Amino acid sequence: MNGRRTGTVTMHDVAARAGVSIKTVSNVVNGYPYIRATTREKVESAIAELGYHVNVSARNLRRGRTGLIGLAVPELSLPYFAELADSVIRAAEARGVTVLIEQTGSVRERELEVLAGQRRMFTDGLIYSPLALGPDDVDRLAAVDYPMVLLGERIFGGPADHVTMSNVEAARAATQHLLDLGRRRIAVIGAHAGETVGSAALRLQGYREALEANGVPFDPALVGEAGLWHRATGAETMARLLDADLGIDAVFGLNDALALGALHVLHARRVDVPGQIAVMGFDDIDETAYSSPTLSTVHPGREQIARTAVDLLLARIDEPGADRPYQQVVADFSVVARESTLGDQAPAEPTPAG
Amino acid sequence: MNGRRTGTVTMHDVAARAGVSIKTVSNVVNGYPYIRATTREKVESAIAELGYHVNVSARNLRRGRTGLIGLAVPELSLPYFAELADSVIRAAEARGVTVLIEQTGSVRERELEVLAGQRRMFTDGLIYSPLALGPDDVDRLAAVDYPMVLLGERIFGGPADHVTMSNVEAARAATQHLLDLGRRRIAVIGAHAGETVGSAALRLQGYREALEANGVPFDPALVGEAGLWHRATGAETMARLLDADLGIDAVFGLNDALALGALHVLHARRVDVPGQIAVMGFDDIDETAYSSPTLSTVHPGREQIARTAVDLLLARIDEPGADRPYQQVVADFSVVARESTLGDQAPAEPTPAG
DNA sequence: CTGAAAGCGCTTACAG
């Protein structure tokens, strides 16, 4: 490719210049170890003099590889996915592969298109974060015959490697953090009624487990539904809960956007955070360290998820035929306590770079 | 590529099955018009029966194209760039090309690497948004011999197509909006002392032009420096300005993150927005429609920028040799007035999807 | 440690 632009310097030109065969040039370019030092130098000088670059299309054609992996996410406009993409790109870079991002908009039809789409012909495999698919779509996933790693927990036991957050445990720990501060009337924002798979159901389960372990009764009135996990819905739900006058002393937003929306409403109503109501989020997006007050949240191991997903995918790509069992990896998490739960006792944040 | 996975169905197989030559298969696959309907049908059935997919690497090798374009941005973690990437991906999709994102972290060295990097061998061209490069780097850009479109205004008159926001005029309009509301002590957050290129300098210029046009004296004390355009720096600068007791009745954040940081400080100090101080941002990132109060800002024509950049780049790619003059396109903008300047009179936001 | 040669799967003048 791109030969027109660079003047079509090929391995043959380099070989001629260096006085060797193209095989030797190929060996040098690909770091094959057993080459006489003088030969290597000759080749490297020729490469430098001619400004040679390997032609990636030709290499790919020969190797049956592209060196590209796909990443399908709902939207880059959602901070969590923008940051996840950031992490995946970095992890892939460290392993010498490049990432192609596809946006599905959380639309089921588009999420399915990704599986059949032509774009997968560009890539050796796919890291796939569906939000609209459900257990019913397992068959479609089973029909996929190329390397794939699933992110998230919508389709468990599916025929693919799987990397997920520790949703139940992390939510339990987040709730425990609030309980440890003496809070007993802990509202939840972001529940999805009737859902059994997915982050909402799992995080709510963790919340309930923590209450139970501490002998705090579960009050359904404290559970705020919110379909979309955006700031706006977080704000609406928070307002609704406050209006209901439930004696709330803490709020657990099932993601950071919801918690940030709640925070804004609390600010607007002059409710002291955390004095009157402590607030907890989930995801640890960058913004949480900069909000006022800074938001306590769960760090879900985003970098680890990204790294693990890339590694699993590359392993599949490297052994296309292998009958390796499908792996399920759960990332480590940690509770990040900031001002929205600890108040002035919160540890000072590191100054942002610069 | 990927032949192992799909069972290596090639054009030859399709041709044999359909009883035609591979040239004919190629013609059908590529939509060449003059093919007898019956022939086309035979070929299409054969393709369907065999599950044939064109091998992209082979096609690219032959065509000297990859169908991929690069997009180099500072970081996807910064909402403006995440949303820009979103728009570029959509615009490229509409034109049948795929986007490869590179992150430079605003580090000059990495921004230069993008120009020489091996990754450009994957792509037919580059949409490039440098933040750390300056006029001194024009020579490096001139040496680039592949299709490129620059975003932003760090390097004017450089040897490349250029798409930019209407920084001066848009900042003037934003300031005028505040002046029209009767504000006279308008602080600025995000100035870069000594800078002559770049968004900070241009937006500050627009601010000054608006003041002058309205006979309002320019007061350097109202200009708040903020190197990084993040929430945190916006908050710090806002606090500093308030502490100086300057009689401020409005704040113009040179981007939304700065304005949002300022908003948080104003909230915390119980300053009524916009009653006491009106706040204006720049960029119209999604978050501004959801903050409380919602943030008035400048819509900089992000979709238009994305579309124009993709179009200019594809035009260059299509005519590698053409001596077409370098184009400079300035996007349309609009002032989006929301609660942070209009208060309760702000038009209701459309309900977020869902 | 290196060479000569086949072939990856396409597209495209060149004929007809």
Add this chain to the structure above:
DNA sequence: CTGAAAGCGCTTACAG
């Protein structure tokens, strides 16, 4: 409207 054939630039057994 279609076919036979060259060749895009590489990698890799196969020899030596």
